[in-house]
Amino acid sequence: MTLRNRLLALSLLTLLLPWFGWKLLQELEGFLRESQEIALLSTARTLAGALPFESQSQLLYAPGRYVVLRGLERTPVLDGFDDDWPYAQQGLTASSADGLLHVRFLAGTADGGLFVLFEVTHAATTPQHPVKTPDERIELLLRSPRGLWRFDIRSEAPGPLQLFSDGGGGQAEGYWRDTAEGYRLELALPAVAGNADTGFIITSGPSQIASGSISGVDPRGRVEAQQWITLIPQRTELSAMLAGAVPEASRAWLVNQDGWVLADSGLVAERGAQQTTWLQRLLYRLVAGSRTALEPAVTNHQPRLQSATVSEALAGRESRHWSQDPETATVHNLVAVPVQLEGKTRGAIVLQSSSEGLLLATNRAFGRLLITTLALTFGLAGGMWYFATRLSRRVRRLSGAVSQAMQGGVAVGVLPLTSDRDELGELARNNAKLLRAVADYNLYLQTLAGKLSHELKTPLAITRSSLDNLSSRPLDPEAQRFLQRAQEGVERQAAIVRAMSEANRLEASIRVAEWEQADLVELVTKCAGGYRAAYPGRRIQADVSLTTINLRCAPELLVQALDKLVDNAITLSSESDEVHLAVRRTDGQVHLSVRNSGTRLPAEFQERIFDSLVSLRDKRGATPHLGLGLYIVRLVAVAHGGSVEARNLPQDQGVEFIIHLPA
């Protein structure tokens, strides 16, 4: 992992900041919701304990069968369709004993009138086999303070109907519409004042549905039905009371034991989702999550509440639920408190608050916090990354320069960052110091041989001149022998000293070398001729393909380098091996090479072979060999701005030394 990636990872720790903020907000949100629920619950409890007497009795003396007259907002159009009835599917249902005939019965009040809807279906009906019989018939009874009315309705023809009750007194309008599976009858009756009951018998062929177990019709208007369906009106005065008691933006319902709405505080003001942006909704969902399942929100004119929360309350336990509309981010808080009358749960007060306002305030604060901290985090991370990138780039630059300086490519003085004031600058300065010390040391090592030879020359001269003086005296044969040996030793010593100072002298002669435009092809050809003369019996070839390669160089120095390489090749190979001199030109470079067969370079020598005092030859020859030859070759190449290379030829064909010169 690079430095900057590490710092980047480190800076990601600041992501903890928004995370903590998120956690805090979740807690805050939970606390707020809690307190709201408690407020709602206490309101509901108060309402449950202070129900007006009529409501209490309505709950206490609940009839066995009843239909809550729903307050219809719009007067239904008498057309036999149920689409202008809200919650048309929630109604009283009954079936015939043989299970072939079903009815759904709806009743409601609107505009002072009473509306009922019968939806009759034949279970076995398929479009291919209609079971409809010609004598479809509904008998409807309605008992109210205004009297007892009986309507006998038959399907003579579908369409609008004008009905009169038996014996007059009641009249109604209706519409009969045949459907695919049966028919639908929609009726408008005069308003019933006060309590009313109803009963009906629906006949279709052999099947019959009776709302009571037995119902009979007395010709004189007396009707006996053992089980009437009570029509329970919604309590408008109670609704007003509820509306007054509930907090703002909340709604209250009084439901009976079956969950039918007896009173409703009113409409919930529809809040537009446009108040919240998608980002806020997203953020809110992040905070609140969907920790409870969304119960369908109670909508306007819902005739019956059947959610789990309400059922819980109707079972005698207070319950609460909160849910969040994923689309609008509106939070619905629903509490249900049972209404206990005479020791039994008779119904429930349900309160719902749609608490956008409060929680969205949190939401906005959270949004700001989150966005701010996120921006800070990414800004910080970006800053860190930039800083780390700069830092690592500087470190890389420094380390690159140092390693280049170690390879001798760059002068120590030009190390980057040395003028910087921070720790890296100090590191660079220390590196420069170190490199300078190393360079000094290297220089010392390189010049050591030369200096040493200079220092050795004087004592050598002393020994030699003394021996010379001695040799001019008459000596006995034995002394003569010793003298000769001593002189041989001194000769060898002198040769060593000369070899040691050779590199130094060469460096000096490089400084005064004559640079001229020379033809290297001619030079190599001439040299090869010279070497053939100098090493008779050896096969020395000049491989030149070009006719001329002109280069500005110091030919004397190049010849000297070639001398060393050829001398080396001759020494390393045997009498029968060939030595090849070659010169060739590639892009921007001229390559002078000396190749010989018969030897290999030891692998460990390839790097150091051109250093001073490293010798390849392991056998001690007659002349001392200190391995300065190849060092001199390198000096010559470097003086020309070039380099040297030694390599083994493939398939053990020998060794090749190459001087690369910039053209």
Next chain:
Amino acid sequence: MQRHIAIVEDEATIRHNYEDALRRYGYHVSGYSGRSDALAAFTRRLPELVIIDVGLGDEPEGGFELCRELRGLSRSLPIIFLTARDSDLDVISGLRLGADDYLTKDISLQHLIARVVALFRRVEALSSRGADDQLLQRGPLKFSVERMEVSWNEQPVDLTVTEFWIIHSLIRHPGHVRTRPQLMDDARVVVDDQTITSHVKRIRRKFLAVDPGFDQLDTVYGAGYRWKPLASTAEVTDTA
């Protein structure tokens, strides 16, 4: 008459050895260890030949300084530099100051004496002009072995003793390549190839100074040098 040689050398052992050798050969030798006492003695009486070490005691260039001062006293006094130093730069500065020869300390005593004798011979030849002489002629080159004089197109070329012997070695067999070791032997110097190269270079420059068209001294790469015979002129005309 005994010739008088002065040796200025700070290393007493070497000085004594050289003194002994030269005395044995029959010279009168005085040794000096420093520049000041040498100079004091020289102002009283000049020797006939001076051998000077370049580095004298605390003065690394004291020999050069002494040479300059000696040249002020006498234009013709033969001076030989003898030193442990051997860089081209030292050789050049030594010779530029008017030294007649430049020898390194690894020379053997026999060689040293040979150089001294050669130098004396030259001085003698200069003073006894007209004596019979072995004269070599190679085209425009006239070469007097006895007087150690060389001229090109009748113009004298001022050569040091080493240079003189190098030319002598080359022109004895014109057209033949003389290797550096051969030249070293002929010039009776024990130096390395590099020094021979710089000697040859200097000889060439001296000839070029009198004749910009000079092209007789040929480098044979990888082998050595040769004297290119002039095609138009008659070959070897030795006159005894």
